[in-house]
Amino acid sequence: MRRLLRSLSFRLTLIYAGLFCLSVALLMGTGYWLRVTVPMDRAQRLVKSEARALRAAYLANGPAATAAALDRRAQRSDGPKTFHALIAPDGRVVTTNLPGWSNRPTDGLTLIEADSFADGAEIDHNALVSDHYLPDGARLLIGRDVEDVTSEAEILRTAAIWILGVTVLLGFSSGWLMSLAIGRRIEAVTLAARQVMDGDLTGRVQVRGANDDFDRLGETLNLMLSRIQSLFQAVQRVSDNAAHELRTPLARLIGRLEALERMAGDNPALQTAAGEAIVEANRLRQILSALMRISRLENGRHPLELQRTDVVQLLEDLVEFYQPEAERLGIELILSARRPLVADLDLDLVFQALSNLLDNALKHASGGRRVELSARRQREWLELAVRDDGPGIDLEDAGRVTEQFYRGRDSGAVPGDGLGLSMVAAIAHAHGATLELAPASPGLRVALTIPDQRLARG
Structure with missing residues (x-):
């Protein structure tokens, strides 16, 4: 999933899907405003106006005249269906065409289900009702049918959920498919580039003939x-x-x-x-x-002669070879490795690489110091390292010491031709390994790390 999210094609598809969802949301929002918000505002203004007029009629003409006016209003067929209820102060229903209402009025306008039956069929109605007490304790409910508006709102909300959901699903699916297709083409370029980087200049990008x-x-x-x-x-x-x-x-x-x-x-x-x-x-x-x-x-023109190698024995031979020189310089040479430690290596090349590292360590370590040669194996790599207690290396030099003929600023008095670490880096490259130089506080630690595919399982 992390690799998919890093894919440019996948991210572009998601951005496109997001912009499409935003466009759909704007269009549906505009439609909702025109088909729901505007008609509902119109209905609210109408109900409030009628409620004020009938309230004034009640105060001027009394309950009987108001009830007659409400009945005449209910008989008119122009516009949406009208609803009303007039309840006397003692709780007696004077007139109504609402099937029910709440025990106490609510502030402002409210929606009441006002379903009716005709010829055994139920007819759905939603009444937008103004519900208030009158000065004498009577209760007046005035409303209009807004079933068309509420149904439209429900349809638009459901459509928005489905459209946006399907858009997101299609966006993820198409993004995954595009990322997969484009990723395969890019991987072909990457494989060819890595083949050339590994020294095989015959590597080429696969062309499918689509002329794209x-x-x-x-x-x-x-x-x-x-x-x-x-x-x-x-x-x-x-x-x-x-x-x-x-x-x-x-x-x-x-x-x-x-x-x-x-x-x-x-x-x-x-x-x-x-x-x-x-x-x-x-x-x-x-x-x-x-x-x-x-x-x-x-350049990959030196074939590796891999052989099953006892790494500890290799290090013991190196210590034995350099022990006289270390004693002459007054340097303690230490071996840190435990058997079993086996790997498939080009014995001559690795011996030369470690020899160069030991030679450099002995040259740069002062008398009375120590040089440690170590090896350890983890699940995915084998590390061969040389550490000294000398003056170390400047950070500016660390990035260039593997260049041919380059010598650090503090190496002028030390014999050498500037090719030792270049040879080590080349041997590391041939083994698919990495070469790391790190401060040892004090001194320098140089590690050759060989990946798992080069190791033998014994």
Whole structure:
């Protein structure tokens, strides 16, 4: 229901139904005013006028003359049927054509049922009656039949309820159907977009051939995606060729530098220069390799080799690998994970991601601090996290540290090339996972969260 209410087509249909109901209400309100309110006001004025005239006649001519006038009034056939009742001060009924009335008069005008019978059939009447006591204690009731007006009012009220009810029902039904139909077409666009976002550039929007707005939009998007795919493939070919062409010269350069280092003999200055050149060339080769791997991971061209993995064993291997470095830096390396903890992961990629996180944590944590490597599993996800007690990270840097070659303002003195977290983000993307950096007060906590569909049930 919440998703339905968020649908634009459903909301627009409800707005249209609401405007239609408002229009119907205005029309029926106008009809009610013309067919009920105006005639009822006219009848009220007439009854009040007659009641004043007959009251004056009673005071001037007495009960007998008033009773005769009431009987003559009842015999007239012009206009709506007239009703009356004259009750003497002692309670005796002098004259009447009303079947009944209340024990005591009410202020103003009132409606009284005045049904009659003719040839065994009941004739419905509603009398609008003015009911007052006279100065001598007599009681005078003067009325007119308003059955047509009250029947009209009841018909209009019933019609309004049904029309508005059916309109609301049709509005909800048509809104649901329109939302369903439009939602399916939009979902086709969404699926194609997500397929492309996941690295599959062959994703296209399904076109039904109806030549409607959605088909034209789908055709335009498909043309755009085809153009993007061709451009991206051209860039891939250029980058792959460039990487291939750079690897060979780099390998030759490193080989010749190593030969030069061996040939330096007793020349320490030449040996040092050659050694430094070899280090920089190897660093350049590593950067090139990392860039290519990040690109392949981000573009979905690096197939995952998922295997059933003992996560705790993976973390134990990492701790064992980095324990000497942590001891050298005076940092306490802690493992927080409990078996059984099993997941289907690309072991090499996850090992590299956690290695990069641990390497960063050890570089940024000061001596005497601690670094914690943890893993926990909930119903829908597996979380692998690295936490340190270092200086943490600025909020401005947190949103950019996964960019290639970006280094925070406080990282100038720390060795690195700015590709570690970029690699972690690419590995997270390949696993359909999320990467979150959060303050640990003090320090930084980096969590890799893998969704349920990537987990193994063991």
